[in-house]
Amino acid sequence: AQSVTQLDSQVPVFEEAPVELRCNYSSSVSVYLFWYVQYPNQGLQLLLKYLSGSTLVKGINGFEAEFNKSQTSFHLRKPSVHISDTAEYFCAVSGGSNYKLTFGKGTLLTVNP
Amino acid sequence: NAGVMQNPRHLVRRRGQEARLRCSPMKGHSHVYWYRQLPEEGLKFMVYLQKENIIDESGMPKERFSAEFPKEGPSILRIQQVVRGDSAAYFCASSRDRGRDNEQFFGPGTRLTVL
Numbered sequence: 001a002q003s004v005t006q007l008d009s010q011v012p013v014f015e016e017a018p019v020e021l022r023c024n025y026s027s028s029v030s031v032y033l034f035w036y037v038q039y040p041n042q043g044l045q046l047l048l049k050y051l052s053g054s055t056l057v058k059g060i061n062g063f064e065a066e067f068n069k070s071q072t073s074f075h076l077r078k079p080s081v082h083i084s085d086t087a088e089y090f091c092a093v094s095g096g097s098n099y100k101l102t103f104g105k106g107t108l109l110t111v112n113p
Numbered sequence: 114n115a116g117v118m119q120n121p122r123h124l125v126r127r128r129g130q131e132a133r134l135r136c137s138p139m140k141g142h143s144h145v146y147w148y149r150q151l152p153e154e155g156l157k158f159m160v161y162l163q164k165e166n167i168i169d170e171s172g173m174p175k176e177r178f179s180a181e182f183p184k185e186g187p188s189i190l191r192i193q194q195v196v197r198g199d200s201a202a203y204f205c206a207s208s209r210d211r212g213r214d215n216e217q218f219f220g221p222g223t224r225l226t227v228l
Contacts, residue, residue, distance in 0.1 A: 004155070006155075036219075041221075041224075042221055042222075043117070043119075043204060043219040043220050043221040043222055044156075044204065044206075044219040045219070046216060046218075049216070090155055090156070092155075092156075094215075099144070099146070099161055099169075099208070099211045099215060099217075100146075100158045100161065100169065100171075100172075101146075101148075101156070101158060101217065102158070103148075103155035103156045103157070104155050105153070105154055105155045106155055
């Protein structure tokens with residue numbers, strides 16, 4: 001079984017500041033890792049994913065994440081945020097089953113002017 | 114290429130009524146997944162279906178909930194005799210296959226409110 005912990009439920013930042021959203025996971029098998037973004041009253045959109053290879057993954061909208069196997073983490077970063085990045089961000093993992101996504105509780109990123 | 118379609122977007126039911134949620138996967142996708150999002154929670158897996166088959170229903174409540182994905186038409190998540198605790202957002206996702214590079218594309222969700 002897998003589990004995902006998103007350490008911060010809310011992260012307020014100012015526009016153009018850097019941001020890091022933290023995600024830790026636990027699993028007894030090799031995992032695939034994902035970050036999704038959910039804008040108000042919308043579905044989830046995939047930001048980026050780690051399947052294998054380079055531990056630094058680049059996604060859409062200027063986001064990137066780094067897979068750290070020893071720390072079982074997959075933190076999401078962006079060097080300079082915009083107002084439009086205000087949304088809920090979910091970290092997710094899939095393991096041996098290769099299809100069942102396990103999600104964290106989400107982090108609400110609020111970008112203030 | 115249209116994305117995953119879900120309808121209705123909002124559904125209000127009184128306790129004891131039935132709720133039917135529909136999901137049309139993306140064109141070319143034959144794998145459908147249903148997830149439930151309770152308030153202030155992440156999404157929880159409910160069921161995984163391929164055409165005419167339930168592959169994994171380990172996340173479905175044992176009673177009142179059922180799902181199908183017929184040969185023709187959308188996938189249906191059915192909740193009988195709804196209770197207030199069923200109030201949640203229900204998301205459908207679809208994928209082309211279940212292989213290694215398996216991206217699940219999510220629909221906009223159906224927000225169910227039970228009065």
